[in-house]
Amino acid sequence: MDGFATRVRTFDAFPKVDSEHTVRSLRGALSTIATYFFALVILWVEVGGFLGGYVDHQFVVDDQIRTNLSINIDMTVTMPCELIHTNVVDITDDRFLAAELLNFEGVHFFAPPQFFRINSQNKEYETPDLDHVMRENIRAEFYISGQKINQVAGAPACHIFGTIPVNHVQGEFHITAKGVGYQDSLHTPWERMNFSHVIQEFSFGTFYPMIDNPLDMSGKITHESLQSYKYYSNVVPTLYERLGIVVDTNQYSISEQHLVIRKDSNGRIYSPPGIFFKYEFEPIKLTIVEKRLPFIQFVARLGTILGGLLILAGYVFRMYERLLRLLFGRKYTERDTEKKDGGLLAAEKKDS
Template sequence: MDAFANRVKTFDAFPKVDSQHTVRSDRGGFSTILTVFLTLVIIWIEIGGFLGGYVDHQFIVDDQIRTNLLINIDMLVAMPCDFIHTNVVDITDDRFLAGETLNFEGTRFFLPEMFKINNENTEYETPDLDHVMQENLRAEFSIEGQRMNQGAPACHIFGSIPVNQVSGEFHITAKGFGYRDRQSAAPQNLNFSHVISEFSFGTFYPLIDNPLDFTGKVTEENYQAYKYYAKVVPTTYEKLGIVIDTNQYSLTEQHKVIKPKKTGNPQSPPGIFFKYDFEPIKLLIAERRIPFIQFVAKLGTICGGLMILAGYLFKLYEKLLRLLFGRKFTERDTEKKTGGLLDNEKTDIRKDY
């Protein structure tokens, strides 16, 4: 057994120092305690990170063919429902009379608290994984195509519109402006001030925030046009086997007052226009965990590297003390183990006397 141990020692990449050649000191003991403490802290952090996993964000090519989806809307327009016309047009020249599925409820116009009014929606963050998992409550509007109290001064428009998943536009205009209609709203009755509580694509998750949620615009101009340009990206969230498919979008805005012609009619239709386009990529947000073998190797590498770094730092510290205060100061309060060659010679000399 001893012969085998001696052979194994020849393969030791980090040969050990014999005890008789080591020196004990308060500084060395403190550095050892500090190194062990930092090592335990790092081990604790790494174990927590391994158990908690990490959130992986990846952009991949969207290989799923989707033919249609829903546009979910909940907004308030400062104009009577009788004067409002809604329509959806896409690049395939398909037209959807959004008024057949949307609900129009007459009410009064007001600005809710905590809404962003007349602000450009330039700052928006992707909802994180935990927030989406906590708020992934699906919902559907219980009614569609209802008309209620249409003579009120403002109109509450809400519902879902089934559309083709291609580039398109959703228009909210006044009757007689942009589309032929039996009725025509008087110019002095036009007011496209609005607040948006919900504007999303795909499955309706009312608790997940979107760039246009809780925003609004207020104007005193009759011939006002608000244009929103949305770039829609399919997004998939994965955690603990739960998969949520939704859509998020980036947004740019353009607002302008349309000048009237000599005849008094506007040069282009005023209104609220939502233009949307779909990106060919998908954002995948998933909780991952590294393999256990990789975790053990990573932990061993970190701990070994920390030990080596602590040794080099301690040697550097000792050399700096020796340069600044001298050899006597660094060797003060040190304890050297007996048993070395010189110790044996001193003992033999003392015995001779």
């Protein structure tokens, strides 16, 4: 038993070299200092990464059954409110007049280019990162519902805003002129149509006013009366999570088609002009979650990195010494070195 305890006490997984078999030099000291410096930097970075965590992006199949969703709209169209018709229709042939829920306000059209992307293709859009979403996750709603507030008869433009509940299926929300495409007691003359517009907000799901979307702050200006604007969006549910705080929202990609409706020889048109938002929902879900490595995994990772650094530093130093020896000779490399006396070879040399 005593022999086993002695062997355990003397066991060393990493045998050390006796001091009399080592050579000390200025180059070796500098390499040791540099190695320890890089090791401290790596230690600082890894500990900071462990405490701060990391952001994990995953696409998963959306297994949640969703029956309905809301569309948040805030836009201005260059037509009087009394000439505008809004409607929602989906693939199930479910229709309802969006005007019953939206708010209409007579205003003057205003689209300063320094605030709006005018006549752009809306291609420069990036997914909001976790920090931005967590800073701006202030929920809000258009608090006036089903009322036409401050509607001014004869105002040249119409501010349309509100929230529309829709079925969670492929559908379309469109803005057209009254009497065009739908039967109405009022028929809008061609010359009074102008579907120039600016969009302050267009989003799906819970309304987060500070989170940017592809169509936010964009606009289209035209001088054609029979202009058609079509926006095609693919909606992806997106979940942000950090420290138990969950922001469940939706993102979408956008593509556009713009065309001028032509009349036939009889002065009729085959499709109505207007603004059409066509949407469909993807069966996948994007999760953006802040995670942290388990402590055991962190320790193993840190030990592996630091051990690899020490081994690499040893190889680099030996290669550097051999290169100096090849270029300048043995005497140059042994200059300014110090070796302790002792050991079997030193004793034999002294006896001789």
